[in-house]
Amino acid sequence: MSNTRTPLYKVGQIKKHFPVLGGVLRRTKGYVKALDGVDLEVFRGETISVIGESGCGKTTLGRMLALLDKPTGGELSFDFGQGLQDVTSLRGADQMRFRKKVQMIFQDPYTSFNPRQRVGAAMDEVLRVHGVKDEAERSARILEACEMVNIRPEYLQRYPHEFSGGQRQRLAIARCLATKPELIIADEIVSALDVSIQAQIVNLLLKIQKETGLSFIFVTHDVAVARYVGHRVAVMYLGNVVEILPADSLPEAAEHPYTIALLSAVPSMNPTAKDQRVALQGEVPSPIDMPKGCAFSTRCPSVMDICRTERPVLKISNISKGDHQVACHLNKGAK
Amino acid sequence: MSLSTEKDLILDLKSVNVKFKVEDDTLHILRDVSLSIPRGSFLCVVGESGCGKSVTAQAIVQLLPDNGEISSGEILFSQGNQVVELNQLEKFGKQMRGVRGAKIGMIFQDTLSSLNPAHKVGRQVAESLLQHLPISKGEARTRVIELFRKLGIPDPERRYEAYPHEFSGGMRQRVMIAIATICEPDLVIADEPTTALDVTIQAQIMTLLKDLQKSAGKTFILITHNMALVSEVADHVAVMYLGRVVEYGTVEQVLRDPRHPYTKALMASVPDLDADKNVELQTVDGQTPSPAEVTVGCEFAGRCPYVIAACKEKTIEMTQVNPGHDVRCVRLDENGKLPILASGALHE
Amino acid sequence: MKEKSLKQQSTARIFIRNLLRNPSAVIGLTIISLMILGAIFAVQISGADPDYMDPISGRLGPSLDHLMGTDQLGRDMLSRVLSGGKQSIYIGVLASFLANLIGTVLGATAGYLGGKIDSVVMRVSELVMTFPQLILVLIFVSLLGQGINNVIIVFALTGWMTTFRLVRGEFFSLREESFVEADRAFGFSKPRIIFRHILPNTMSPIVVAFTINIAIFIIAEAGLSFLGLGVPVTTPTWGNLLTAAQNPVVIDEYWWLWVFPAMSIAVFVLGVNFVGDGLRDVLDPRHKSLIAKSKWKVALVGRLGRKK
Numbered sequence: 001m002s003n004t005r006t007p008l009y010k011v012g013q014i015k016k017h018f019p020v021l022g023g024v025l026r027r028t029k030g031y032v033k034a035l036d037g038v039d040l041e042v043f044r045g046e047t048i049s050v051i052g053e054s055g056c057g058k059t060t061l062g063r064m065l066a067l068l069d070k071p072t073g074g075e076l077s078f079d080f081g082q083g084l085q086d087v088t089s090l091r092g093a094d095q096m097r098f099r100k101k102v103q104m105i106f107q108d109p110y111t112s113f114n115p116r117q118r119v120g121a122a123m124d125e126v127l128r129v130h131g132v133k134d135e136a137e138r139s140a141r142i143l144e145a146c147e148m149v150n151i152r153p154e155y156l157q158r159y160p161h162e163f164s165g166g167q168r169q170r171l172a173i174a175r176c177l178a179t180k181p182e183l184i185i186a187d188e189i190v191s192a193l194d195v196s197i198q199a200q201i202v203n204l205l206l207k208i209q210k211e212t213g214l215s216f217i218f219v220t221h222d223v224a225v226a227r228y229v230g231h232r233v234a235v236m237y238l239g240n241v242v243e244i245l246p247a248d249s250l251p252e253a254a255e256h257p258y259t260i261a262l263l264s265a266v267p268s269m270n271p272t273a274k275d276q277r278v279a280l281q282g283e284v285p286s287p288i289d290m291p292k293g294c295a296f297s298t299r300c301p302s303v304m305d306i307c308r309t310e311r312p313v314l315k316i317s318n319i320s321k322g323d324h325q326v327a328c329h330l331n332k333g334a335k
Numbered sequence: 336m337s338l339s340t341e342k343d344l345i346l347d348l349k350s351v352n353v354k355f356k357v358e359d360d361t362l363h364i365l366r367d368v369s370l371s372i373p374r375g376s377f378l379c380v381v382g383e384s385g386c387g388k389s390v391t392a393q394a395i396v397q398l399l400p401d402n403g404e405i406s407s408g409e410i411l412f413s414q415g416n417q418v419v420e421l422n423q424l425e426k427f428g429k430q431m432r433g434v435r436g437a438k439i440g441m442i443f444q445d446t447l448s449s450l451n452p453a454h455k456v457g458r459q460v461a462e463s464l465l466q467h468l469p470i471s472k473g474e475a476r477t478r479v480i481e482l483f484r485k486l487g488i489p490d491p492e493r494r495y496e497a498y499p500h501e502f503s504g505g506m507r508q509r510v511m512i513a514i515a516t517i518c519e520p521d522l523v524i525a526d527e528p529t530t531a532l533d534v535t536i537q538a539q540i541m542t543l544l545k546d547l548q549k550s551a552g553k554t555f556i557l558i559t560h561n562m563a564l565v566s567e568v569a570d571h572v573a574v575m576y577l578g579r580v581v582e583y584g585t586v587e588q589v590l591r592d593p594r595h596p597y598t599k600a601l602m603a604s605v606p607d608l609d610a611d612k613n614v615e616l617q618t619v620d621g622q623t624p625s626p627a628e629v630t631v632g633c634e635f636a637g638r639c640p641y642v643i644a645a646c647k648e649k650t651i652e653m654t655q656v657n658p659g660h661d662v663r664c665v666r667l668d669e670n671g672k673l674p675i676l677a678s679g680a681l682h683e
Numbered sequence: 684m685k686e687k688s689l690k691q692q693s694t695a696r697i698f699i700r701n702l703l704r705n706p707s708a709v710i711g712l713t714i715i716s717l718m719i720l721g722a723i724f725a726v727q728i729s730g731a732d733p734d735y736m737d738p739i740s741g742r743l744g745p746s747l748d749h750l751m752g753t754d755q756l757g758r759d760m761l762s763r764v765l766s767g768g769k770q771s772i773y774i775g776v777l778a779s780f781l782a783n784l785i786g787t788v789l790g791a792t793a794g795y796l797g798g799k800i801d802s803v804v805m806r807v808s809e810l811v812m813t814f815p816q817l818i819l820v821l822i823f824v825s826l827l828g829q830g831i832n833n834v835i836i837v838f839a840l841t842g843w844m845t846t847f848r849l850v851r852g853e854f855f856s857l858r859e860e861s862f863v864e865a866d867r868a869f870g871f872s873k874p875r876i877i878f879r880h881i882l883p884n885t886m887s888p889i890v891v892a893f894t895i896n897i898a899i900f901i902i903a904e905a906g907l908s909f910l911g912l913g914v915p916v917t918t919p920t921w922g923n924l925l926t927a928a929q930n931p932v933v934i935d936e937y938w939w940l941w942v943f944p945a946m947s948i949a950v951f952v953l954g955v956n957f958v959g960d961g962l963r964d965v966l967d968p969r970h971k972s973l974i975a976k977s978k979w980k981v982a983l984v985g986r987l988g989r990k991k
Contacts, residue, residue, distance in 0.1 A: 053533035054504075066868050099870040112861040116883040126869050164622050172865075179869075194383040194623075195560055199604035199616040223534065224563070228606035228616065251608055263608065265538035267563035269590065270609040280535050284503075 007041035008079050008215055009065065009102070009183055014038045015073035016060055016239075020288055032287050034060040036239035036295075037074070039314050042183065047209060047216040049230030049247065051223055053262070055284050056236040062187040062219045066104040067095070078102065100130050103176035107188035109168035113160035120156030123175045130179055138178075145174035148211070149204060166197035170204065177208070183215045190225065202229055223250075223266045232323065235259045238287060238295035241314060245324040255317055255326045257300045294329070304329060344413065345374040345522055345554045346395070351408035351422075353387075353394050353578075362626045364390050364403070366578040366634075367650075372571075374413070374521070377548055377555045379565040379586075381601075382575035385623045388558045391575075392524045395556075396435050397426045412522075414438055437467035440515030442525040446507035450499040457483075457495030460513045467518050482513050486543060505536035509543070516547065523547070526558045541568055562605050566590050574598045577623060577634035583653075584660035594662040594671055596639045633664070641666045641673055701965045708961025714954030718768055718947070725765035733762040733919060745939055752939035754927065764943050767919040768951070772897075774835055774904050774920070779896035781839035786846025787882070787889055793847075794854025795877045801851070808844045816841060824912055831920075834913050838900050846892045853885040887966035894959035898952040905948055921948050 014035050022029035035057045042048050050058045063069045065076070070088060077084035078098060087098050106112045113122055120142065127138045143153055149170040160168060169189055176184050186205070190198040202225060208214060220226050226233050227247045235243045235256065243256040251263040261278040280299055285291060291298050297307040306329050317324040318332055353365035365387050372378050380388045393399045395410055410421040414434065424431040435441070443449045451459060460482070461475040470478075476495065483491035486509045499507060508528055515523055525544065529537035545568055547553050559565060565572055565586065572589040574582040574597065582595040593599045603617035621638045629637070632647035639646065645665050653661040656671025666673055702708045721728060729750070737757035745752045751760035789808075793801040811819070819841050827833040857863065858881065866876050901921070907913030908922025909929070916923045921944045927933050928941035 053535060063864075068864060068867055096870045099868065104865070104868045106861040106865060108861050112865055114862045114866075114880050114884070116886075117880070129869060129871055129875075166622060175865075195562070196383060196601060196604045196619055197622060199606075199618045202606075203616055203618060221533070224606040224608045227608060228612060248612060262535060265535040266608050267538075267541075267561065267567045268609050269563055269566045269607045280539075284533075 005043060006079055006084065008044045009042040009217075010075070010077045010084055011038055011040040011061075011065070012075035012077070013073070014061070014064060014071045014076065016057070016064060016069065017072045030288050033239050033290055034287060035064065035071070036290070037311075038236075038239070038241050040234060040241060040244070042215055042217060044182070044215055045209070045213045046231045047205075047218055047229055048244075049218045049220060049226035049233045050236060051220060051226045051233060051262075052236035053221060053284065055238065055287060057239040058219045058221075058236050059187055061236070062104070062185050062217065065217060066102060066185050067098065068104070096130065100179050101182045102185065103179060103181040103183070104185045104187065105169070105172045105176060105189050107191055109165040109172065109189075109192060112172050113168065115160055118157055118159055119163075119171050123156070123178055126175060127178055141178045141180070142174070145177040148177060148208060149174045164197075165193050166200060169193065169201055173201075173204065173208070177212075181214065183217065185217045185219070187219045188221065191220065191222070198225065205229060223263060227251075235262065238284065238290065240295055240327065242296065242327045243325065244314070245317075245320070246322075249320065249324070253320050253324065255319060255324075255331060256296075256328050257302050257330075258296045261301075294327075302330060342371065343374045344371050344411075346370070346372040346413070346556075347409075347411040348391075348395070349409040349411070351391075351394060351410060352406045353390055353399065353403055354406045355400075356402040360627060363630070364578050364626055365394065368408070368575075368578070368580055370573055370580065370583070372522075372554060372556065374554055375548065375552045377545070377557065377568055377570045378573065379557045379559060379569035379571070380573045380575060381559060381562065381565055383560055383601075383623060385577065385625075386575040387578040388575050389526055390578075392441070392526050392556065392558055395421065395524065396439055396441060397421065397424065397431055398435075398441075412439070433467065436463050436515075436520070437518040438520050438522070440518070440520040440523040442508070442511050442515045442523065442528045444527040444530055446504065446511050446531075447499065449511060450507065452499050454498075455496050456499055456502070456510050457497075460510065460517055463514050464517050479513065479517065482517055483509075486513055487539070488513075504532050505539065508532060508536075508540055512540070512543065516553070519551070520553070522554045522556070524556045524558070527560070528557075529564075530559070530561075537564070544568070562590070562602060563607060574601070577629060578626060579634055579663065580653075581635065581663045582661070584657070588657060588660040592660075594656055594660070594667060594673065595664050596641050596666075596673065597635045599673075640676055698965065702961060705961040705965055707957045708965065711954045711957025711959070711961060715951060715958065718951050718954065719772060721765045722769035722772060725762055725769065729759055729762035729765060731759035731762040733758060733766045735759070742937055744937075751943045752937075754940055760939060760943060763919045763924060764921070764947055767921045767924050767944060768947060770831060770914065770918055770920040771901050771904060771922065771948070772951070774831060774838075774914075775897040775901035778835045778838035778842065778900040778904075779893050781835065782842040782896060782900075783846045783889060783893050785839060786843035786892075787850050789843070790847040790850025791854055791877050791882055791885075794851035795858050795873070795881065797855075804847075805851075808847050811841060812844045820907065821912065824907075829913065829915050831914050831918065834904060834907065838903060842896065842900065842903075846889065846896070849888050849892055850885055853888060854881060857881045857884055887963070890966060891959050891963045894955050894962060898955040898959075901948060901952060901955075921945075 015037055016035040017031040017033050019028045020030045020032060021027065038057070038061060050061065052058045060069070064071055067087065076087050078087045078101070079085070080097065080101070090098055113119060123142045124138055127141060132138050132141070142156070146153055146156065151167065151170055151174060163171065190201050193201065205216060206229065209216060218226065218229050227250045230247045232244055233247050233250060234241050235258065237258050243254065243259045245253055254260050254263055261280045264278045265280070278301065285298055291308070293309045294300070294307045294312055297303050300307065312327045312329050314325045314327045315331060317326050348368055348370040351365055351368045352363070355362045355364050368391060370378070380391060382388050390399070390403070394405055405422045408422070412419045412421050412434065419434070421431070421434065450456070457476065457479055460479045461472070464470065464475045464478060465472065480491045480495055483494060488494050488506060488509050502510065511528070529540050532540065541564065544555060548555055557568065569586040572584065572586050573580050574589065574595065576597050582589055582593065582598045589598060590602065593602050600617060600619045606616060619638050624637055632649060633639070633651050636642045636646040643666065651663050651665055653663050654667055654671065655661050656667065662671065668674065726732060735758060739757060740753050741755050741757040743749060743753045749759050749761065751764055753759055754763070789804050793804040820837055823837040823840065824833065827836065863876060863881060866880055904913055904920060905922035905925060908920055909925045911926060914920045914923055916926065924944040925941055933940050
């Protein structure tokens with residue numbers, strides 16, 4: 001992925017701070033900094049996996065990118081075809097245009113469809129709301145989408161609870177595909193599924209990308225799946241992106257101490273690769289009480305003085321150069 | 336009734352069958368499950384949802400739901416010098432209650448609902464101790480705090496007085512481990528204890544459990560669906576599908592040299608961090624059927640790429656392919672290997 | 684992908700089939716159907732006109748001619764009780780429907796939108812709820828006058844709060860569900876989400892509340908009319924038939940004048956409660972699975988807990 005192309009979706013220093021109210025007068029005591037200055041670029045035709053543990057903000061980021069939540073700071077810009085445009089101020093028909101292009105699939109397959117609505121009707125409604133007036137065209141799109149996800153058309157008459165979890169996720173994917181989006185945000189879509197079903201869904205996503213050239217933002221806590229699915233992997237910790245690197249180069253090329261620790265904690269089938277396990281001490285600090293400087297400074301095995309006072313910024317890695325960015329004072333990289 | 340003393344088994348399940356009454360049907364949930372667990376070993380029971388791994392754990396400690404029962408088979412537990420047939424004990428009788436918690440510890444997945452939110456945590460752990468041992472409250476408190484310290488719960492005296500919601504997920508799981516081990520049981524059953532936890536916390540908890548195995552000689556049965564985790568912690572592995580054990584052996588045997596088509600499919604469908612990224616994940620068509628759908632023959636026959644007519648005719652027996660490595664499949668040749676498929680559906 | 688194809692049945696047919704299998708519902712439906720039929724065919728069944736006065740035959744106990752006796756003006760009690768049922772049931776059903784309508788619309792809007800709108804409506808509901816109900820009703824009755832329709836309006840205006848709280852609660856929890864988030868992500872408008880997506884999922888408690896309210900309002904009407912504040916005695920209702928019991932002599936010596944109306948109320952209310960119980964059991968779309976073979980999954984998942 002060359003950095004000279006315009007990204008499809010650009011995230012610039014996105015912040016999401018939730019005020020914590022306290023006391024009788026409900027004064028703002030502090031802020032939960034779910035996202036604290038996230039930078040990310042997603043290009044056409046690529047899948048970027050976003051990984052991190054609980055509290056890192058990856059789900060908040062996903063929802064923000066789907067405009068389900070408004071950021072408290074920073075910029076979100078999307079390329080509709082004429083260059084990047086700010087999306088947070090979009091309203092009405094313009095916002096609908098965005099929503100057609102950027103779709104989202106959710107984690108829980110058991111509740112992502114209205115239990116009282118037949119799945120075919122649900123998909124039809126989405127297309128109607130998005131202005132596809134011709135009924136024949138709606139049907140055609142829905143059938144095409146179902147074919148791509150391997151769901152038989154006669155099942156469209158059924159209710160969601162008649163399907164298994166894996167089938168429901170496939171239906172959710174079809175529902176998104178019918179609107180012909182350019183970007184799909186997948187928020188932990190395989191986490192609630194059995195291992196072999198995960199493989200089915202994951203392979204399906206890869207196939208869809210090959211056939212349609214869609215971009216995906218794949219949010220997950222499963223590092224191995226993230227590496228398998230994505231072209232690039234973005235690692236988040238406490239509301240920041242700490243490293244972005246090509247999936248191919250994982251795990252060897254990881255530089256950020258958190259990424260290294262995270263990777264070493266992932267169980268692996270390969271016994272020799274487990275020799276250098278970095279045992280992270282303690283727990284993730286509370287996002288209300290964020291440390292000054294680098295968020296990881298309280299647990300980092302390589303912490304230096306500067307880490308405690310100055311927040312590191314994502315810069316191109318000095319070691320691998322290329323398409324690899326790290327936010328760490330250990331990286332004395334070029335801008 | 337006996338436990339093989341030559342192998343020093345702590346638990347021996349012999350042809351255990353469990354049936355559930357659901358509305359008008361009776362579902363055959365566990366099918367002839369036999370597991371011989373040597374003392375001090377770490378067994379992982381793996382499988383996907385519906386395979387019966389959790390039900391196996393419940394059956395051992397007789398915590399099956401009201402509509403379930405052990406219809407046949409024996410569960411022999413070596414308690415001290417005696418052998419107790421657990422399934423013959425009254426479910427909530429004194430003897431069974433004496434086993435549960437004190438001789439067999441249990442760790443569950445969902446810590447939020449397994450701990451009483453209205454009671455302080457220390458008390459809940461101490462309760463387990465006081466139920467089974469004739470010691471004073473003060474003595475119990477001391478032991479609990481000591482165990483908290485050993486399990487890596489920081490500031491144990493203060494944490495003793497805390498409530499469950501004041502802990503993080505990882506810390507709560509340590510509390511669960513404390514409850515499970517405070518009476519120093521010889522056998523600990525853990526049902527997906529780290530599934531809801533972050534990977535770094537999972538690593539901490541697993542290290543803890545392995546330590547307990549090594550230092551205190553405890554036997555562990557870990558129920559999980561995470562194959563990579565199994566490869567790191569298990570001594571033995573039992574793979575289950577629709578209520579039946581389809582493959583059993585040491586972790587080396589089952590994970591590095593899987594012989595059963597289902598095991599092979601499972602291994603090939605899990606992405607591994609250190610594996611070649613460009614190898615496509617193998618999948619198996621369809622999903623696990625319901626127990627009512629398969630009553631004769633191999634449970635996996637409906638989805639197996641190696642299926643032939645003989646697979647569906649009668650119950651398949653276990654074949655030993657190597658010492659200690661058993662596989663339940665009729666398609667194995669005299670070397671215990673599967674034939675090569677014309678379509679090459681699964682890697683050999 | 685090999686998947687079994689299964690016969691599709693409409694939810695309505697399955698719902699009715701399940702309802703008819705539920706003992707509570709069947710008992711309740713039988714009771715109230717019989718009573719409603721009795722109310723409609725009051726004249727035919729009793730063979731007498733409820734208003735026909737025959738003072739000579741006044742105050743006669745139950746006999747073959749008059750199965751429930753006669754009142755002081757010689758009117759046939761059976762006929763009056765049956766046609767009284769017509770009015771009482773009408774009041775109960777319509778008042779319940781209106782109260783539920785108000786409560787549902789307010790609850791849906793407040794529950795979904797939250798914030799200031801919710802606070803305002805909550806305060807209004809609390810005000811109405813804490814105001815002594817009898818006094819409130821008296822105020823309205825004195826403003827609007829007596830009569831069946833006014834009684835219905837009064838009940839609707841003072842009885843919407845429980846449904847409101849119920850629906851509001853449901854909306855609070857449902858609005859966090861994934862499918863609502865998905866609807867928002869698809870750009871659905873708020874009214875569409877509220878009324879076409881979330882509301883159908885709250886029908887179960889609303890229907891149950893509707894049936895329970897019928898019972899409540901019938902009893903309320905009885906109380907009101909007994910005090911002479913509800914429906915005037917010219918149109919018999921179960922309630923105002925009970926005004927006879929204001930006289931202690933009647934209670935002692937002419938028991939048939941009040942026992943039969945009272946029993947009718949009790950039996951009908953019982954029937955309604957049975958139906959409400961049955962409906963509650965049956966209304967969850969996940970309750971009786973539409974596919975026989977996946978019954979096990981639903982039951983097992985429920986028993987053993989969801990995977991992960």
